[in-house]
Amino acid sequence: MVADADFWLTQFLNGMQLSMLLFLLSIGLTIIFGLMHFVNLAHGALYMVGAYVGVSAAASLGNFWLALIAAPLAVTIVGIFLYVAVIRRMRRAGPMNQVLVTFGLIFVLVDLVRILWGDIALGMEQPAILSGPAEIFGVSYPAYRLFIIAVGLVVMVALSLVLSRTQIGAMVRAGVENDAMASCLGINVERLFFAVFCVGCALAGLAGAVAAPVFSATPSMATDILIPTLIVVVIGGLGSLGGAIVGSLIIGFIQTFGAVVLPGFASVLVYVLLAIVLIAKPAGLLPARS
Amino acid sequence: MFYQTPLKSVTVIVILAALALYAILGGYFAGEIVVEIAVLAILAISLDFVAGYGGMVSLCHGAIAGIGAYTFAGLTALAGFDGFTATLAALAATAAFGLVVGAVTANISGIFFIMATLAFGQMAYVVVFEWKALGGDDGMSGVSRYDFSAIGLNMNGSVEFALFCLLVVLIVYAVAAYVLRSSFGRTLIGVHSNEDRMRALGLSVWKHKAVAFSFSSLLAGSAGILAAQHTLFVSPELLVWTVSGEVLIVVILGGLGTLAGPIAGAALLVFLKQQVSDYTEHWHLVIGLFLIAAVMAGGRGVYGQVEHVLQRKARSDANA
């Protein structure tokens, strides 16, 4: 029985770790989505870029923590370029055109990564301090994975505080709820969107760099992570922090526990859940607009 | 409203005739390319039917074709049915799947519709992937092509099969065009134009959308049947969502809501892929840039742009 409890605790931590990665990606996507109704399929590709930059930075600088700063910065710069060149012009083009253009961006970014870094999976060294196992509630669990959970929780708390306590947070909430009203109130929605977009890119880059030591950097991570992230966003409700948290936890845990309990059909469960939510509550579980 | 204009007729016939000529004169390799174009063109026509004329942008048409391919492959290779029966069953299966997806998603619009169809497509993908009897992720081989030896046709020949596929493209186009001109098609276009008003005029909108999606799925199923016979093999890769994305690209490159454009788009994409991969393995990069440019240039697509220019010219001539 003890072994059983240990097993489930380990699974719980695995679920948390996946949930936190999904959260780091979906929060940026959902706010961009909710604020400007912009569908960015290339968000997963930014995560991939973050992982590769993290790998290279860690190797050349010899320091994991610097890589953790370099990756979000680099991805933000890539994001700014995409914003100026493409996304800004596609703001009012409708969901289908946005899907297509950002689908094209996935192609471009993935191939650029393959040209720059090659096709093989690249590993990344964990920092020495986190490389061993850690004891938690009597269970031995890799310290680095606990670190991923911690990063997710820190970002979650920080974003909650920013959104609920600061002026820019209030502006974002107003923009998500009613952008016409927000611009009447004198909020520069365009600039706000740009700022939020940059934060979203930085978080995607951070997620990529944090994930690289565990999963390695591969070109396929751009599309592999995209679908679960989109599902989180839709299930949770566009533009809502609470929705991103709840959605990430639901998807992270269904995938983790589903793989143990119903091997093979865990991802079917996720899609069934998505279909049910879309039909029963099309606005998501915790929509930002009431 | 949809009208089978002379421009559409000429475009379809010229492209199909050119491809037939290419298949006949170009040897084995040309035949393979033509089959690839034909399969993609059928899928793109079926997607244009719902997306361009019904406003339902589906990201599961690849998966629907995959269902057709697997039904056909399973019935012929595993259960020993003849090709004709298997074809009917595969079309019925895709139409039924499309009816369910269409009925369930009829009240969803915009990005939510895209996501919902994505979910249904991925569901089908995962089921096929995990279904050991169908070969799971290894796929299933042993599919055979139609047996037309009675009329002296050897479908295992590259040219014969390519020509047959082009014939199917023509049939699918004609059927889609005919339905679009019928009461059903015009009503669908009305729903696309103003769903609320159609409801206020007394139409059961969801029923109409569901049937339209089902019909489109049936057309997509025929592409799957040809794809299975082309490689004599089916695998879950047929059903991945990126395949549906590629079909959507073809529709956009050719011209959304033009029906003839998707055929041009399919030929364009496959030839472009062929040309680019002669020079570099990174053809996705080129396609991606091409796609971004095409959408940002107005998104009318190659054929759509031609049609637009000619129509504008005709209007200004009429006014002059």
Next chain:
Amino acid sequence: MLEVRDLSKNFGGLRVSRHIHMALEKGERRVVLGPNGAGKTTLFNLLAGTLQPTSGEILLDGKPITNLNVEQRARRGLSRSYQKNNLFEGLTVGENLALAAATAQGRTFSCFSRAHESRAIRETVEEVAEMVGLSDRLDLGVAHASYGNRRQLEVGLALATKPKLLLMDEPTSGVGPGMIDAFHKLIATLPRELTIVIIEHDLDLGFDVADRITVLNYGEVVFEGTPEETKGSDVVREIYLGDWQGDA
């Protein structure tokens, strides 16, 4: 023909329709007046089924239709035109009318017939186009049509379904005096057995065509009577602050 019993609609705490009673004879022309925000369009949305009432009942030909949705009510012969043009953009005027006529005649599902080109539909299209004054505009793309033409088509779409009950929401909003006259004439030429409810801002038109007038204020029926009675009513004068005293 149409009966409304104790109809109320609340949006949260906001009561936009309160205990509305109405009864219309077959062939009656009823004009609904009231200041902005009086709940006129809400009443139409309740009648047409776009909104569900919080309480109360609606009967058409003696049968309850309260639980029917928009399309089911339309199939019972209820048709409406909108205050804001709600057309099929991208199609021509003729295609718009044909679509409305074919839908009302239930000729929507056949993949084999081309009902839109059939004689029955063509006749309806021509007849309605004649009525609303669009006979020479059938091939005009709606997107290129003038505001006045679009307004005519808006009413035309509602008529093309050959309804029993026609709801018209400010058919003359935003058009010039010439077209207002044309609408006067149009309503006079409509079949006498057609029951019509019109929301009107133009009081002259209201008095001209109405058999009876209902006045709404704050979601309530504050007056109902013949045009003559309405002109003499103190309640109505108070609401309109003597808007038409000079005209009357």
